[in-house]
Amino acid sequence: QATKLLFEMSRSGRRAHHLPPLPAEGETAASLLPADQLADAPPPLPELAEGDVVRHFVNLSTLNMSVDTHFYPLGSCTMKYNPKRNERMASLPGLVDVHPLQSDRSVPGVLQMLYELQQMIGEIAGLPGVSLQPAAGAHGELTALLVAAAYYRDRGEDQRRYVLTADSAHGTNPASAQMAGFSTRTVKSNAQGLVDLDDLKSKLDDKTAVFMLTNPNTLGLFDSQIKEITDLVHEAGALIYLDGANMNAILGITRPGDFGADLMHFNPHKTFSGPHGGGGPGAGPICVRDFLADYLPGPVVEKVGEEFRTVDPAKTIGRVRSFFGNVGVLARAYIYIRTYGKEGLRRVSEDAVLGANYLLSKVRHILDVPHGDRCMHEFVASAKKLKKEKHLSAMDLAKRLLDFGFHAPTVYFPLVVEEAVMVEPTETESKETLDAFAEALFRITEESGDVVEHAPHSTNISRPDDVIAARKPILRWTEKDK
Amino acid sequence: QATKLLFEMSRSGRRAHHLPPLPAEGETAASLLPADQLADAPPPLPELAEGDVVRHFVNLSTLNMSVDTHFYPLGSCTMKYNPKRNERMASLPGLVDVHPLQSDRSVPGVLQMLYELQQMIGEIAGLPGVSLQPAAGAHGELTALLVAAAYYRDRGEDQRRYVLTADSAHGTNPASAQMAGFSTRTVKSNAQGLVDLDDLKSKLDDKTAVFMLTNPNTLGLFDSQIKEITDLVHEAGALIYLDGANMNAILGITRPGDFGADLMHFNPHKTFSGPHGGGGPGAGPICVRDFLADYLPGPVVEKVGEEFRTVDPAKTIGRVRSFFGNVGVLARAYIYIRTYGKEGLRRVSEDAVLGANYLLSKVRHILDVPHGDRCMHEFVASAKKLKKEKHLSAMDLAKRLLDFGFHAPTVYFPLVVEEAVMVEPTETESKETLDAFAEALFRITEESGDVVEHAPHSTNISRPDDVIAARKPILRWTEKDK
Amino acid sequence: MNGYLFHTESDRREMLRAIGAESVQEIIDGQVPPAVQMKRPLELPPAADEMTLESELRRLAASNASVSSHVCFMGGGAYDHFIPAVVDEIASRGEYYTSYTPYQAEVSQGNLQVMFEYETLVSQITGLDVSNASLYDGGSAATEAVLMALASVKKRHKVITSDAVHPEYREILEAYLQNIDAELVVVPASESGTSEGILDAIDEQTACVLIQHPNFFGRLEQVRKIADAAHQAGALVIQSFDPISVGLLKRPGDLGVDIAVAEGQCLGNPLQYGGPYLGIMACRQDLMRRMPGRIAGQTTDRRGNRCWVLTLQTREQHIRREKATSNICSNQTLLALRATVYLSLLGPQGLKETAEHCVVKTNQARERFAASERFELVHAGPVFKEFLVRDREGDVQALLEHATDHGVLAGVPVGPMEPKWKDCFLVAVTEKRTEADLDRLMKVLESAPADEANRLAETV
């Protein structure tokens, strides 16, 4: 049953918000502004009482699955538990109520936190130059590529106009390259799901700027050829960019800087416990080698004696968003890293790997897993056989899982696996939950095709018509819908 | 589908909570305590991870109906909207983190708030002596009766051992009288649902201590004979206690002190916007006439010059709970009263009366309403006819309403109405909601008896077996249930 | 018009039309005799919008010292324990705090299951069979336990307690017993701050004994010994205990106690100047039907699923009216929820470690006071998380005000509760306190000049 929209609940004259009266004497706002700039009436916003607003949004919230309510094994998204202490600490007035243009001297605590975070993620990356500014992972990719472009321009290597991306890469990689003014070339995966070295070699030349690599890759595999890859790229005079989406697999185990990456981004909303916020906000801090640090966007935080200062790097590319960055998101990452500390972060990755391999050991008896029986923090199964035998798609499987009280895995990604089902359990799910998930998956494969095909059955709505939505887009409520 | 208990999720060795290590040197806790006092092991609490705990309690919460999610017309409970600003302001560290035994000088803000609240509710009651100490309405009743007892003892009228209560009164009235050492006598209601004056007269004598009156009464009627009643009681030398459960009907319209009450309690969790907290905490501040103020429990707040002090009244009965009172609940009442202010509180009651009468005007075409076609803030219908004609009880009706997305009204209370259905819509529901509720009620009376009898159909569980629960009580989980 | 009203003027007109009334005033006039109607508006402050009121409340809140702004060593029945963020997050969900007593079980399984889990946890920390779903606070719970015992042990009217029981709890007991047939005997504590005297006071008229362990002075009582003596005399034993203490100490049920009560504030509930708090009560199986307050129990629904309901309601005032076990008809669900979440997070190991922190740090503090020139420990022997200190300079109130002015809530003055302890104060040390906090406490207290203290005292 569909829920009423705010606009359909509106009733002329209802109010929830009140301000103190302005002084009766004195000029009115309208008299202080030019008449031709004034609107005839304020925008036609809905008119509601406070109780309406609260009930509406509380009830709406319960139509979402979330980490707080369900297992959410969405591959590549690292839907781990979002600690409540992060929310509480990051909401302290001295952090949350700080204006972005306050002087350095008036925000020593904020700057100390940000400085320490720079140090910490630089250490985790093995790459000392850090900018906390990018607002999301894709934004971090773009920013790093702008840094690479500035670096080449500075070195007079403007001919390096190509960015290589893997065919298994996130779609943001080629899109970011495009936005940064590069052209892209795709590097194939081999049968093992790793980089095809011959294909890579064939695409490397003195026009290559950057190879954008995801490692562990989107199949959940760490590329065992990593040294060869990075050596080849560096020999060609190009840089390695690491898409940090899968950092949850390798914290304290191996560092991008150690295995040859020159630039990378983190997804603190994934690796450092989010939260994801229904799609955002995230953040996309980047780490780079020392010779690239001067090109980072500003401001960054420096420590001078006991004081912290914001400064712009010497050859900065400028800025990629207003103000410092997504400080609220970064604060949560800071609290998370401090909570696990040096002892704990490696254990996070170990348990993420353990959980994924355990689930894989069960799932591979239920679905094909084309790329081996071991993985890092996630794995990609294929519903190919189900399609052939029962005419059920990965999508059908995903929808039916909802009925069992599980969020669906990522499906149809990466593109290199047919009917892909990409499962990332994270380290914050119990063995019991993983068992129950595998059990559900098994039961679904045994169910009648009809039941699965029409799933989900227990959710608020059944499957929506995406085609009509895109063909005849209705993107807002209008008065005539009332 | 039943939900797992915490204890069933426990796994030996799992942990959510950590403290910093104690210094390695120095004495251990065990060595500092006598061996014979030490337990062999800590209590067998469940062992859980933080993510488990959060998901468990978040999911459990969604099994409740609440004011934030549903219309909750529970008669006599005043389930009005619970303002979010109350929660935020009452949670300011300077209010919520104050130790109860701090010196007066260290809590001027708290004392100012409590003093002003005393003044404000004294004004609303028309009774100047105020104690904020009682923890709930029933606790206020008991406290007021202890005050009355002390007053009579002081006057040498120890023979006044009887408390009169109306047959339509809340069960707490006679129970409180009993606890305060009084015996109770019941005063009948007349055909109009008001106090039967003849019966009252026949029970008044020099052994009468207090007449406990609910006005407006539990039928939602203001007793038009109020002056006669109070005059009769006062002439007999007894006191009038007003059960303030229904104060939401008369704020600023009439005051208990003005219509003859000598003592009363407020239910701030009802009248002053709660919240109800799933059954508590509430508070039960009492207001009394000046000649009773010296007997109130201490401490109360006094203003001396510009300073606020806690003092014990001269002839205090002592205290009825530890510390000052339910300050957190009182703070919300304070914020609520300040929000509406002098202009608004009367409007609250007017809209509560308007809403109830509007709903009554619709419901009386659906169900019998034995006591007239007008009411104050609530009314009591009867499912008697439904019982006779379709063998459906008030309980069946209540259960079926749940399927329509409405919390049930209070049923089988007051006892003076057969198959009672007691509806209190409050002032914070829209006309649209009241219309939808009446519509649901109508549809249910038209439905097949079978559907109604087996309701609810859409809730997490169907009707529980209350009889077995009471006959073979299982009041806790035990290891063997695992 | 500030506030939360819904009806627009046109709504009001439509509704009045349906009712058949000209105005709300007409409806009211039909109900409330004009003679008793108010002729003037209420004398209250004007309506305040959210922004303005919040700014005022922020100023008002900021004027108070608090355990957020100050380092807290105050106890005396309410303690500054750490509250994990999860507790606040859960308790701030509207489905919990804006629901009511679960009369309709089908749409209240959340609250009912929490109540059942709470009851189980209380059983686990008390070692007793049956818990209710909570009472108002620790003080009134102690009195309710005494009333329960008086009702259970027929024809006995004597209640024995000790002055090592929280003075406020004893005040409540006195107020409640004032008008009913009961005699209260308060035995003085020994030199060492414990209640052996109770053993001699127990006689054949004794209905029950109320002890506190760890007691008001933080000292440990010989509960088992007292319980044995009481049982021998046919009396019941009630223990007020500290829920944190059972992380290390034997539980009331393990000591032979019949009814255990406690202040549950320490289990994840904020101090808020005294309330709302959480009254914990548990008892032996055979006292179950005398238990006051709400109780949730397990049953099955019509489909055979396990579920929970309010049960044993025949004890209650809705049905029994003047014959009810008690007049209590609410419970502190929201605070019980907080305690449930708190104990779920701590688990056995967390509770034990919290208790260990209290004991070790309290001992560290005791050693510092013992070593000080100005102060002395009133009682020798082990304590749990607080202890009584004597100020040889004598003016405790001024001393503590001095400390407050220097950022430390140094302790609870016990003089106002018991004049004989007027030169003493209680110091409580929870797991939250650090070495640096202890340094600060001693520095601030020792820096309070005796004469300045006296001067301050005169002006206060």
Next chain:
Amino acid sequence: MNGYLFHTESDRREMLRAIGAESVQEIIDGQVPPAVQMKRPLELPPAADEMTLESELRRLAASNASVSSHVCFMGGGAYDHFIPAVVDEIASRGEYYTSYTPYQAEVSQGNLQVMFEYETLVSQITGLDVSNASLYDGGSAATEAVLMALASVKKRHKVITSDAVHPEYREILEAYLQNIDAELVVVPASESGTSEGILDAIDEQTACVLIQHPNFFGRLEQVRKIADAAHQAGALVIQSFDPISVGLLKRPGDLGVDIAVAEGQCLGNPLQYGGPYLGIMACRQDLMRRMPGRIAGQTTDRRGNRCWVLTLQTREQHIRREKATSNICSNQTLLALRATVYLSLLGPQGLKETAEHCVVKTNQARERFAASERFELVHAGPVFKEFLVRDREGDVQALLEHATDHGVLAGVPVGPMEPKWKDCFLVAVTEKRTEADLDRLMKVLESAPADEANRLAETV
């Protein structure tokens, strides 16, 4: 081990057994070449428990001046507007903040409906047809709008803007345009702080014009005139606007603008030192398929019920990869939710009154500065909620530090962004400010001794 892990040692053993591995290290060794594995632990601080870390964070937070501890007159793109408690209450529900992008519409109707409502509200405040579900922030949204215009208007590469547009927004634009085929022209503002110069700069090479109204100096631009000129020349017009301002001022769509962008922080989002914020973007219908970011749309499910889905995904990088409209694949749902709740609460009347408060109070502040000896207003003419002030003593940084030390965040120094304004600062006045705040502002600023200011400046 602090943290949130689940597996007990026995869990780990069982899981390894099922996997058929001896240890996790064995699994890792099979994946990660030992040569690139770390040989040492990460150099990070030790693990910190919640209690200890919170106490540290509280100290750290308390060391910052903030709009909670100080009276705030800072603006410059981020404003201290009042945030109703309802906004926080809703946004702190786990179902919102711990869910992800609504890929599975059936279990994401909450977020999807909020996105659809948000898009509708953005249409309502912009007067434009189509809104996306939000972008990163106001600054990057302005740049995304320029990229969108460049892609829409074929074969034109010139982008015209004015230095009355937020300097940081212009910096972003420069950084993004650096590597692509585009020319950026920045027209200086007139003496009166407005951008008439744009009219002369528009030519047949112009792809788009980016203006801000009210502009960086709080001044009102002649948007309609500029839009007409741009359209005549075949260029698109982008307006960065203040969502509060449209409570009184004409909306971008009413002024003929093609794409409107805004910083949505002012709509119920906290300042938090700059982010996360909310990038608002809306456009005319015909630009819809060029729009970057997520978009939710209405459709029906198989049962025929109205519902919501992510739509127009063929624009996106998952499918189009290097041919995508933009690389953005997240949106700021949580902040869009806050804006949605905020606008629902305010309604038309609340938004209007908020705008009125800003205008009236800003004017009161302007009058005070105008009357002051030390300060002068840089621009004459009407402003919305901020204005530029010149300190005749000249050392703005020291002046503002002095104010901060006295509890007032008096304004934004613009010198660091634009050296030509080094003796100036922006003063913003929201509805939160009171008469008493204005008194305090002037008192604190006028009490800053010029020489002390200079001295301070040297040491900072």
